[in-house]
Amino acid sequence: MPESFDLIVIGAGPGGYVCAIRAAQLGMKVACVEKRATLGGTCLNVGCIPSKALLQSSENFEETAHGFAAHGIMVEGVTLDLARMQARKGEVVSANVKGVEFLFRKNKVTWLKGAARILAPGKVEVAGETYETKTIVIATGSDSAPLRGVEVDERRIVTSTGALELPEVPKHLVVIGGGVIGLELGSVWRRLGAEVTVIEFLDRLIPGMDSEIAKQLERILGKQGMQFRLKSKVTGATSGKDGVTLSVEPAAGGAAEAIKADVVLLAIGRRPYTEGLGLAEAGVALDERGRVRTDAHFATNVPGIYAIGDVIAGPMLAHKAEDEGVAVAEILAGQAGHVNYAAIPAVIYTWPEVAAVGATEEELKQAGIAYKAGKFPFSANGRARAIGDVDGFVKILADAKTDRVLGAHMIGPDVGTLIAEISLAIEFGASSEDVARTCHAHPTLNEAVKEAALAVEGRAIHI
Ligand code: FAD
Ligand code: NAI
Numbered sequence: 523m524p525e526s527f528d529l530i531v532i533g534a535g536p537g538g539y540v541c542a543i544r545a546a547q548l549g550m551k552v553a554c555v556e557k558r559a560t561l562g563g564t565c566l567n568v569g570c571i572p573s574k575a576l577l578q579s580s581e582n583f584e585e586t587a588h589g590f591a592a593h594g595i596m597v598e599g600v601t602l603d604l605a606r607m608q609a610r611k612g613e614v615v616s617a618n619v620k621g622v623e624f625l626f627r628k629n630k631v632t633w634l635k636g637a638a639r640i641l642a643p644g645k646v647e648v649a650g651e652t653y654e655t656k657t658i659v660i661a662t663g664s665d666s667a668p669l670r671g672v673e674v675d676e677r678r679i680v681t682s683t684g685a686l687e688l689p690e691v692p693k694h695l696v697v698i699g700g701g702v703i704g705l706e707l708g709s710v711w712r713r714l715g716a717e718v719t720v721i722e723f724l725d726r727l728i729p730g731m732d733s734e735i736a737k738q739l740e741r742i743l744g745k746q747g748m749q750f751r752l753k754s755k756v757t758g759a760t761s762g763k764d765g766v767t768l769s770v771e772p773a774a775g776g777a778a779e780a781i782k783a784d785v786v787l788l789a790i791g792r793r794p795y796t797e798g799l800g801l802a803e804a805g806v807a808l809d810e811r812g813r814v815r816t817d818a819h820f821a822t823n824v825p826g827i828y829a830i831g832d833v834i835a836g837p838m839l840a841h842k843a844e845d846e847g848v849a850v851a852e853i854l855a856g857q858a859g860h861v862n863y864a865a866i867p868a869v870i871y872t873w874p875e876v877a878a879v880g881a882t883e884e885e886l887k888q889a890g891i892a893y894k895a896g897k898f899p900f901s902a903n904g905r906a907r908a909i910g911d912v913d914g915f916v917k918i919l920a921d922a923k924t925d926r927v928l929g930a931h932m933i934g935p936d937v938g939t940l941i942a943e944i945s946l947a948i949e950f951g952a953s954s955e956d957v958a959r960t961c962h963a964h965p966t967l968n969e970a971v972k973e974a975a976l977a978v979e980g981r982a983i984h985i
Contacts, residue, residue, distance in 0.1 A: 535563020
């Protein structure tokens with residue numbers, strides 16, 4: 523007799539492992555299938571966690587080499603031990619993935635090791651065994667999108683996975699794609715000494731985010747030494763003994779130019795991963811972009827099969843996948859699981875950081891919603907001055923009639939942490955007046971958020 527479960531979750535990334543744990547907490551007998559040798563998915567193994575480890579290490583390196591002199595701390599002869607830096611990153615990842623294994627044991631979630639294939643609703647095959655289950659949740663995530671003419675070998679032409687593993691600092695790193703991965707990992711290698719050129723198809727960086735913030739980020743990263751080729755497309759790449767030669771053309775068409783690189787990072791987006799899952803045979807419908815189609819309760823068109831995370835529509839973010847994992851587990855337990863898509867923050871961990879939640883000005887204009895904007899620069903914040911990080915600003919958007927907070931867009935020191943206050947405000951339906959009248963400790967960076975809320979009504983104090 524095959525072992526049977528209440529729920530089999532396929533994929534142990536932030537969507538899948540969180541869903542499995544929440545379902546077990548709610549009393550279900552749960553298995554989670556993962557084909558990778560460790561739990562935690564893209565995020566813990568080759569995404570959020572290793573990239574943030576390297577961002578921190580490279581920031582420490584740059585700060586020690588160049589940043590401390592302004593504070594009167596003179597450090598000479600700073601050298602890089604990249605092997606040690608990479609080993610530390612490995613230790614950080616290892617501690618995190620083992621943590622998930624511990625949580626599975628604690629919550630009695632069975633890890634089925636191997637690749638899962640859905641044989642039919644209620645039947646999943648893993649490593650030659652068939653398991654029965656009342657419900658299946660697909661949480662198979664995403665992988666990096668390919669580009670015709672640019673063959674990834676994860677050595678000279680790499681995706682984010684290879685870019686996290688480079689054994690030496692490239693002299694010239696060319697990044698294809700001025701999005702989140704390109705700018706975060708481009709920052710890592712620039713700080714460690716690489717010349718970095720970012721080739722972006724559009725006329726701006728980080729599409730989808732506030733355009734004023736995108737311009738500031740381009741200016742600040744440019745000042746740090748990153749080079750940008752906007753409105754440009756890569757049409758081919760040839761790998762040779764002495765590096766890679768890229769063929770680059772204006773996006774609108776025109777004469778091609780050759781650009782040489784030691785390493786090329788391809789980062790033009792990610793696509794849903796459903797390979798070998800047996801979705802076509804099981805009759806699970808996909809949308810026009812290959813994502814598993816779901817309704818508002820994460821149900822696919824096949825009864826008993828649900829999907830969450832990067833493999834369905836919406837932002838490809840770990841916390842979005844986690845919240846969907848909790849919501850679907852609660853729905854399966856008969857509760858009212860729910861995700862508020864208007865309050866999902868997005869953070870880019872460059873320095874300065876970029877953070878956003880809710881609507882952009884462009885989106886509000888397009889939707890014909892009248893809004894007021896309040897802005898406050900970090901140059902007028904006492905703590906930012908004390909730290910020595912005055913680049914950037916906080917912008918809060920509120921409904922012109924009701925004053926309800928509709929969005930916030932920030933660039934500056936630690937804004938990835940500051941954004942949580944506005945996510946909470948949106949979640950609670952707060953007004954900009956509510957944020958403005960909340961007492962904020964002094965001197966903190968958070969005071970820039972309060973002042974931006976005050977600025978919505980033109981009554982900021984320190985500007
Ligand atoms: P995944 O994490 O992709 O997990 C899916 C898992 O399913 C994988 O482990 C895969 O092996 C497994 N799987 C697939 N098919 C099968 C099968 N048939 N059988 C068994 N197992 C299977 N997001 C953030 O919010 N913040 C960040 O800072 C951030 N940084 C990132 C940095 C990088 C370099 C990258 C690439 C991504 C980053 N992301 C970040 C995005 C984040 O990693 C994803 O949004 C998140 O991992 C999605 O979670 P998921 O559970 O949907 O899928
Ligand atoms: P992205 O969607 O953020 O950016 C891709 C960029 O490539 C865009 O600017 C796009 O215009 C450009 N582009 C597309 N085709 C191109 C071409 N042919 N030539 C040149 N440019 C081209 O995708 P990215 O950076 O690969 O990241 C994938 C996803 O991973 C992100 O969207 C995000 O969801 C997730 N992620 C999140 C992080 C975070 O939360 N801090 C960090 C890293 C990844």
